[in-house]
Amino acid sequence: MSDRHALVTGYPGFIARRLVKKALLTDDRLRITTLVEPSQQDAARAAIAELSDQSGDLDLVNRVEMVVGDVTAIDVGLSGGEFRKLTGAVTEIFHLAAAHALAAERRHAERVNVHGTGNVLAFARATPNLERFVHFSSAYVSGSRTGVIMEDELEEGQTFRNAYEATKHQAEVLVRRAADVPATIIRPAGVVGDSRTGEIDRFDTVYHLGMLLVASPVAVPVPLVGEGSAPLNLVPVDYLVDAVQAIAAQPESVGRTYHVVDPNPLSARRVYEAIAALAGKKLPRYPMPPNVTKALLRIPGLERMAPVSHQAIDYLNHMAFYNSRNTAEALEGTGIRCPHFDAYVDNLMQYVRKYFERSRAAGGVGGLR
Numbered sequence: 001m002s003d004r005h006a007l008v009t010g011y012p013g014f015i016a017r018r019l020v021k022k023a024l025l026t027d028d029r030l031r032i033t034t035l036v037e038p039s040q041q042d043a044a045r046a047a048i049a050e051l052s053d054q055s056g057d058l059d060l061v062n063r064v065e066m067v068v069g070d071v072t073a074i075d076v077g078l079s080g081g082e083f084r085k086l087t088g089a090v091t092e093i094f095h096l097a098a099a100h101a102l103a104a105e106r107r108h109a110e111r112v113n114v115h116g117t118g119n120v121l122a123f124a125r126a127t128p129n130l131e132r133f134v135h136f137s138s139a140y141v142s143g144s145r146t147g148v149i150m151e152d153e154l155e156e157g158q159t160f161r162n163a164y165e166a167t168k169h170q171a172e173v174l175v176r177r178a179a180d181v182p183a184t185i186i187r188p189a190g191v192v193g194d195s196r197t198g199e200i201d202r203f204d205t206v207y208h209l210g211m212l213l214v215a216s217p218v219a220v221p222v223p224l225v226g227e228g229s230a231p232l233n234l235v236p237v238d239y240l241v242d243a244v245q246a247i248a249a250q251p252e253s254v255g256r257t258y259h260v261v262d263p264n265p266l267s268a269r270r271v272y273e274a275i276a277a278l279a280g281k282k283l284p285r286y287p288m289p290p291n292v293t294k295a296l297l298r299i300p301g302l303e304r305m306a307p308v309s310h311q312a313i314d315y316l317n318h319m320a321f322y323n324s325r326n327t328a329e330a331l332e333g334t335g336i337r338c339p340h341f342d343a344y345v346d347n348l349m350q351y352v353r354k355y356f357e358r359s360r361a362a363g364g365v366g367g368l369r
Contacts, residue, residue: 003029003030003031004027004029004030004031004091004092005030005031005032005033005089005090005091005092006023006030006031006032006033006090006091006092006093006094007032007033007034007035007086007090007092007093007094007123008020008032008033008034008035008093008094008096009035009071009076009093009094009095009096009097009120010035010095010096010097010098010136011034011035011036011040011044011047011066011096012034012036012040012043012044012046012047012048013096013097013201014191014200014201014202014237015096015136015191015237015240015241016034016094016096017047018194018237018238018241019094019096019241019244019245020032020034020051020064021051021060022241022242022245023245024051024060024063024064025060026245028059030063031063031064031065031089032063032064032065033064033065033066033067033086033089033090034048034064034065034066034067035067035069035071035076035097036066036067036068036069037068037069037070038068038070041066041068044066045066048061048064048066049061051064067082067086069082071095071097071112071116071117071119071120072111072112072115072116072119073119074119075119075122075123076119076120076123083123083126087123087126087127087128088127088128088129089129090127090129090130091129091130091131091132092130092131092132092133092134092248093120093123093124093127093130093132093133093134094134094136094248095117095120095133095134095135095136096136097112097116097120098112098113098116098136098168098171099111099112099113099164099167100164101164102162102164102312103162104162104163104164105163106163106166106167109163109164109166109167110163110167110170112167113164113167113168113170113171114167114170114171114174116171117135117171117174117175118174121133121174121175121178121181124178124181125178125180125181130181130182131182132182132184132248132254133175133181133182133183133184134183134184134186134244134248135171135172135175135183135184135185135186136186136188137168137171137172137175137185137186137187137257138164138165138168138187138188139187139188139189139233139259139261139320139322140164140165140168141154141165141168141169141172141187142156142158142320142322143158143159143160143161143165143166143169144158144159144160144161145158145320146318146319146320147319147320147321148321148323149259149320149321149322149323150323151187151256151257151258151259151323151324151325151326151327152257154169154172154173154176154257155173161314172185182254182255183254183255184247184248184253184254184255184256184257184258185256185257185258186244186247186257186258186260187257187258187259187260187261187322188235188240188260188261189233189234189235189259189260189261189262189265189322190232190233190234190235190315191234191235191236191237191240192234192235192236192237192348193236193237193347193348193351194236194237194238194347195236195238195239195339195343195344195347196238196344196347197347197351198344198347198348198349198350198351198352199351200237200348200351200352226287226289226316226317227269227287227317228267228268228269228270228272228287228316228317229267229268229269229317230267230268230316230317230318230319230320231265231266231267231268231319231320231321232265232266232267232268232271232315232316233261233262233265233322234262234265234271234341235260235261235262235338236338236339236344239260239336239337239338239339240260242336243258243260243327243330243331243336243338244260246330246331246334246336247327247330247331250330253330256326257326258324258326258327258330259322259323259324259326259327260324260327261322261324261327261338262338262340262341263324263328263338264340265341266341266342268316268317269283271341274341274342274345275345275349278345278346278349279349
């Protein structure tokens with residue numbers, strides 16, 4: 001096989017940065033081209049420069065090239081010459097570019113998640129040596145469905161709670177219908193910080209509601225919505241990246257879908273209790289209705305400290321169980337396993353504490369974006 005050349009969209013996003021570094025360290029012949037939006041050029045250059053600082057290996061930087069483009073544009077925003085050069089060189093594509101916010105406006109989410117994926121698929125079809133198209137979908141394409149969700153299931157008559165779910169579902173439909181593209185679909189659950197360092201890039205998801213237990217004034221309770229008996233499926237970003245690298249290296253993963261989830265998730269209440277215990281607090285004795293919690297989160301001080309989408313609350317009592325048989329089979333014998341939440345929650349909390357301490361010292365309010 002010729003030397004690998006990967007195109008990575010969504011750089012320098014939180015997951016994409018780690019995926020690029022892991023891929024470079026795994027294969028010393030791999031070259032990577034990152035597709036970067038015009039507004040992200042400076043951040044992308046800094047992220048690429050950091051590769052040598054973090055690893056002490058200048059060769060990593062020399063094997064990464066940045067091109068400025070836009071997945072929402074025809075030919076992903078590249079000039080004719082850039083398009084021809086890149087399609088002639090690329091052997092695999094990792095498509096991570098997406099609008100992730102649960103509160104994303106519908107038109108914006110459609111433009112990025114649906115039309116963007118369509119444009120990247122068109123690029124893939126123009127790539128004669130393409131061996132792999134890895135599409136980052138989401139476990140939440142299951143929408144309103146409850147019970148056990150299988151990896152091969154997609155169009156099951158479900159409804160959707162927000163534009164994020166709906167447009168990620170539409171994007172996955174496009175990928176599945178592209179029979180001429182050698183696609184592997186990755187469906188992560190809720191991605192949290194690094195299990196070793198705790199690093200995370202934003203506080204706007206269902207899990208991060210619990211982080212208010214650390215940041216909020218002592219007098220303000222942060223209630224758990226409902227009974228909290230539903231599973232809250234969380235995966236550390238380092239496990240996600242390791243799993244994707246292992247799955248993508250297997251020829252048999254073409255045409256398959258993988259739930260990259262915690263196979264043994266804790267209930268929402270157990271997750272919140274673990275966070276509260278490390279913060280030296282307790283959950284309220286009685287559950288709070290969703291509307292009351294949403295009103296509480298509108299208190300100006302809390303809203304600035306952790307700008308969590310109110311829609312995230314709806315996930316705390318959603319009885320969905322993501323079967324991950326394909327992932328378990330792919331990772332068998334690799335030593336790659338999703339760590340138990342109890343084993344890394346302290347690292348997450350230490351990072352959060354340090355972040356808020358730095359933010360307050362700098363006169364900030366503590367909201368990550």
